[in-house]
């Protein structure tokens with residue numbers, strides 16, 4: 310009975326990797342527990358246990374709809390951001406009357422990049438719009454690409470997971486509407502940081518994932534605007550109004566609903582966002598001041614409140630991360646899924662960041678649980694750590 314895998318997490322640690330995933334909020338966990346323990350019915354069952362689960366799923370749908378700013382019927386629960394992104398791309402293409410061109414940017418998450426390279430092999434033409442050295446979208450190139458009548462779909466990340474740079478989704482949505490192109494937004498890193506207001510922004514599809522805003526892992530949403538022809542990506546049952554087969558992840562969905570309600574409240578009271586941004590700014594300014602040859606990657610004027618990506622010239626990010634970890638500070642080099650690779654991220658490459666900076670670039674991402682003393686402690690550690698590494702492990706680029 311007691312042979313569960315033991316979890317040896319060492320606490321306390323300073324967790325500055327919230328773009329990879331966030332701590333589950335205590336009230337979210339509390340809301341989920343009954344659906345893991347006792348209320349285990351299948352929402353498709355007609356008996357009382359099933360109906361209890363059904364009720365919980367539908368209540369969460371309302372909470373999430375409020376958070377996204379859409380109708381409850383426009384919500385499709387998924388297994389997370391990756392599935393939501395895949396479903397968005399694969400779900401609308403069959404309804405696009407043989408059009409074969411898809412527009413995206415050069416700085417997307419792999420949850421969009423990889424299905425797009427699959428689609429390229431199936432004969433679709435993928436146009437990647439570039440960004441400048443601050444990570445801002447090349448709008449003239451964008452406008453020109455949209456003028457092609459063969460464009461079936463446009464998919465764009467809202468807030469970049471590596472740099473925090475925020476694209477002007479309203480401007481892009483206006484162009485997409487003008488050209489009658491379906492517009493999918495990967496809002497996984499925007500959710501909880503920027504008001505989503507799906508219906509009023511003129512976006513057609515939008516993906517979010519609960520674990521990025523203090524909800525559980527393995528559950529997310531694809532919002533599909535009413536009237537958009539959508540074909541299921543996962544088939545196998547009538548769930549989600551025949552749009553996504555599979556027994557619902559009831560506890561996960563309840564957690565997603567609770568996290569969404571919580572995030573909506575915190576966004577409405579701007580103080581939370583401001584506090585995170587001021588801690589991020591303190592960290593960033595402190596590093597730039599105390600570490601020679603350190604640079605911010607990404608437009609400081611248009612970034613999510615919690616993210617800074619800092620390049621430490623002539624070093625390898627992996628070495629920095631290992632030493633930070635020895636000081637119990639968790640950070641990341643670019644996307645979590647690319648750690649272990651010595652290649653600089655495709656995002657920094659697309660921005661044209663010099664190799665000797667890109668290789669030593671580290672992402673620090675905060676959350677509402679980050680404290681000022683954690684930032685002070687990090688600022689105490691980093692200058693010595695970088696100086697030491699530069700002595701012993703300089704990279705001659």
Ligand SMILES: Cc1ncc(COP(=O)(O)O)c(C=O)c1O
Pocket residue numbers: 328329388389390391392394418420466468469470495497498518519527529
């Ligand atoms: C921008 C973006 N899109 C999609 C995903 C994938 O989300 P999930 O981890 O829920 O599959 C992530 C996760 O890091 C992300 O940052």
